[in-house]
Amino acid sequence: MSALLEIREATKVFGGLTAVNKVSFDVKQGQIVGLIGPNGAGKTTVFNLITGNYRADGGTITFDGRSLAGLRTHRIVQLGIARTFQNIRLFQQLSAVENVLAGRHCRTGAGALAAMLRLPGQRREEREAAERAAAELSFVGLRGQAMELARNLSYGNQRKLEIARALATDPRLVILDEPAGGMNENETEELIGLIRRIQARGITVLLIEHDMSLVMKACENIVVLEYGARIAMGPPEAVKQDRRVIEAYLGTDEELA
Amino acid sequence: MEQFLQQLTNGLAVGGIYALIALGYTMVYGVMKLINFAHGDLFSCGAYLGLTLLTGLALQDRVGPVAGLLVLAVLVVVLVALLGAILERAAYRPLRESPRLSAVVSALGASIFLQNALMLVYGARFQVYPSGVLPEIAVSVLGVQVPLMRILVVLVSLVMMGALYLFVQRTKVGTAIRAAAIDQGAARLMGIDVNRVILLVFLIGPALGGAAGLMVGLYYGQIGYQMGLLYGMKAFTAAILGGIGNIPGAMVGGLLLGVVESLGAAYVSLAWKDAIAFLVLILILIVRPTGLLGERVAEKV
Numbered sequence: 001m002s003a004l005l006e007i008r009e010a011t012k013v014f015g016g017l018t019a020v021n022k023v024s025f026d027v028k029q030g031q032i033v034g035l036i037g038p039n040g041a042g043k044t045t046v047f048n049l050i051t052g053n054y055r056a057d058g059g060t061i062t063f064d065g066r067s068l069a070g071l072r073t074h075r076i077v078q079l080g081i082a083r084t085f086q087n088i089r090l091f092q093q094l095s096a097v098e099n100v101l102a103g104r105h106c107r108t109g110a111g112a113l114a115a116m117l118r119l120p121g122q123r124r125e126e127r128e129a130a131e132r133a134a135a136e137l138s139f140v141g142l143r144g145q146a147m148e149l150a151r152n153l154s155y156g157n158q159r160k161l162e163i164a165r166a167l168a169t170d171p172r173l174v175i176l177d178e179p180a181g182g183m184n185e186n187e188t189e190e191l192i193g194l195i196r197r198i199q200a201r202g203i204t205v206l207l208i209e210h211d212m213s214l215v216m217k218a219c220e221n222i223v224v225l226e227y228g229a230r231i232a233m234g235p236p237e238a239v240k241q242d243r244r245v246i247e248a249y250l251g252t253d254e255e256l257a
Numbered sequence: 258m259e260q261f262l263q264q265l266t267n268g269l270a271v272g273g274i275y276a277l278i279a280l281g282y283t284m285v286y287g288v289m290k291l292i293n294f295a296h297g298d299l300f301s302c303g304a305y306l307g308l309t310l311l312t313g314l315a316l317q318d319r320v321g322p323v324a325g326l327l328v329l330a331v332l333v334v335v336l337v338a339l340l341g342a343i344l345e346r347a348a349y350r351p352l353r354e355s356p357r358l359s360a361v362v363s364a365l366g367a368s369i370f371l372q373n374a375l376m377l378v379y380g381a382r383f384q385v386y387p388s389g390v391l392p393e394i395a396v397s398v399l400g401v402q403v404p405l406m407r408i409l410v411v412l413v414s415l416v417m418m419g420a421l422y423l424f425v426q427r428t429k430v431g432t433a434i435r436a437a438a439i440d441q442g443a444a445r446l447m448g449i450d451v452n453r454v455i456l457l458v459f460l461i462g463p464a465l466g467g468a469a470g471l472m473v474g475l476y477y478g479q480i481g482y483q484m485g486l487l488y489g490m491k492a493f494t495a496a497i498l499g500g501i502g503n504i505p506g507a508m509v510g511g512l513l514l515g516v517v518e519s520l521g522a523a524y525v526s527l528a529w530k531d532a533i534a535f536l537v538l539i540l541i542l543i544v545r546p547t548g549l550l551g552e553r554v555a556e557k558v
Contacts, residue, residue: 053442053446072445073445074445074448074449074450074451077446077448078448082446082447089443089446091435091436091440091443092439093439094432094435098432098435101429102449105429105432105447105449106447106449106450107448108429129429169448
C-alpha cells in the first residue's frame with residue numbers, strides 16, 4: 001500500500017515556540033490513523049498545516065505524490081482533503097442541508113452566470129447536488145433534520161453534520177478534529193461505527209481524539225505527539241505499551257497528584 | 258386619499274432605488290465586513306453611463322423604444338458591474354490581509370476618485386436626460402393617475418430584488434455566498450473560493466446600483482456628479498435600518514425609508530425630508546440596535 005499523505009519533518013514556529021518540531025508520519029490509503037498527545041502537543045497545528053491554514057516553516061507535506069506547499073486552502077480541498085473542527089464551525093444560520101450543499105460547492109462547475117440564467121446544465125447540477133446532500137445527511141443519520149438550522153441541532157448532531165459537510169466535498173482523506181468531543185458513550189460508540197463506514201467507502205481517515213477507547217478501537221495506526229515532537233508511532237497495542245507514551249500521559253497525572 | 262396614494266407610490270419608487278443601492282452595501286458588508294464607501298459613486302456612474310449611451314448610441318431610434326431601453330439597461334448594468342470588479346481588484350484586494358481600517362480609507366479614496374473622474378469627464382454642472390425616452394403617460398392605479406415611469410421603477414426594482422433573493426436562497430452559488438458571509442475560514446476549508454465569492458459580490462452589488470442610477474436618471478431627468486453622496490447615505494441608512502449584512506433587510510429597509518421619507522415630506526415638512534429619514538434610523542437603532550431583520554451577533558473573542 002502506498003502512502004496517501006506523507007508528512008516529512010514538518011515544522012511550525014510561533015514566535016519563540018516550536019509548536020510542531022520535525023514531525024514525520026505517513027497515512028496509508030484506506031487506513032484510519034489517530035493523532036494523539038497531551039493538550040498543547042501540536043496536534044491541531046499539524047492539521048492546520050495539512051489543510052493550508054498555516055504555512056509550514058520547514059519540511060514537506062505531500063498528498064498523493066503532490067506537494068501541498070503554497071496551495072490555497074480551497075485548492076487543497078479540491079485535491080481531496082476535507083476536515084471538521086475541534087470547536088464546531090458550521091454555518092450556524094444555515095439549515096443542515098444548506099451546510100452540506102456548501103461543501104458540495106467545489107465539485108460543481110456551473111458558475112454564477114449560469115445560475116442566474118437557469119441554464120439546463122446548471123439546473124441538473126443543482127438537483128444532483130441536492131440529492132447528494134440528502135444522501136450524506138442520511139449517511140450520518142441526520143435525514144430527519146435536513147431543514148433544521150445548524151445552530152438548533154444538538155451538540156452531537158452538529159458534529160455529525162460537520163462530517164456530512166466534509167464528505168460532500170468528495171474527499172479521499174477526511175481529517176476529524178476531536179469528533180467525539182462532548183459526546184456521551186453511546187454517541188461515541190455510534191461515531192466509531194460511522195468512522196468505519198467512512199472507511200468502507202474507501203475514504204482514508206485521520207483523526208485527533210482524546211477519547212482513548214475510541215482511538216484504540218477505531219484506529220489501525222497511531223501517531224503520538226508531545227511538545228510538538230513525535231514520540232511514538234505504530235498499531236494501538238504497541239503504542240499502549242510504549243514507555244514514553246505512558247510517561248507522557250501518566251507523568252502529568254503524577255505531577256498533578 | 259389622492260395625495261396619499263401619490264406619495265405612497267412615489268415613496269415606493271424612491272424606496273426601490275434605495276433598496277437596490279442598499280443591497281450593494283449590505284452584500285459587501287456581509288462577506289467582507291467592509292463598508293464600500295465608493296458604492297454610491299458606482300451608482301452615479303450608472304446614471305452617467307446611461308446618459309452617454311442613451312444620447313451617444315441612439316439605441317431607441319435603431320431598434321425601437323422598448324428594445325432600445327432594454328439594451329441600454331443591460332449595457333449599463335454590465336458596465337457598472339465591471340467597474341465594481343475593477344474597484345475590488347484595485348482598491349480592496351491588495352488590502353485583503355491588512356487591518357480593516359486600511360480598506361475603509363481605501364474605500365473613501367475610491368469614492369473621491371470616482372466622483373472627481375465623473376466631474377472631469379462630464380463637468381461639474383447638472384446634466385439632463387433627454388425627454389421622451391418613455392411616453393409620458395399616466396396609468397390609473399386605484400383611481401389615481403400615476404406616471405408610467407414611476408410604476409416601472411417600482412416594478413423593475415421589485416423584480417430585481419426578487420431575482421436576487423431567489424438566486425441567493427436557492428442556488429448553490431448563493432449558498433456559497435451565504436456560507437462565506439458566516440465564516441470565511443470554514444468556507445475556504447469546504448472548498449469555496451472566497452476570492453471568487455468576493456468578486457461575485459462586487460459584480461452583483463454594483464450591477465444593482467448601476468440599474469438604480471439609470472432609473473434615477475430616467476425618473477428625475479437630472480443628474481449630478483455628487484448625486485452618489487446623498488443616495489449612498491440614504492441607502493446605507495436603509496441597509497442599517499434593515500440590519501446590515503442581511504439581504505431581505507436591505508430590501509425592507511429601502512422601501513420603508515422611501516415611503517416614510519415621501520410621506521414625511523408631504524405631511525410633515527418638505528424641508529425636513531432628509532432629517533426625517535435619519536430620524537427614523539436613530540429611532541430604530543435605539544429600539545433595535547441590530548436593525549429590523551438583523552440578528553444579534555455575538556462578538557467574536
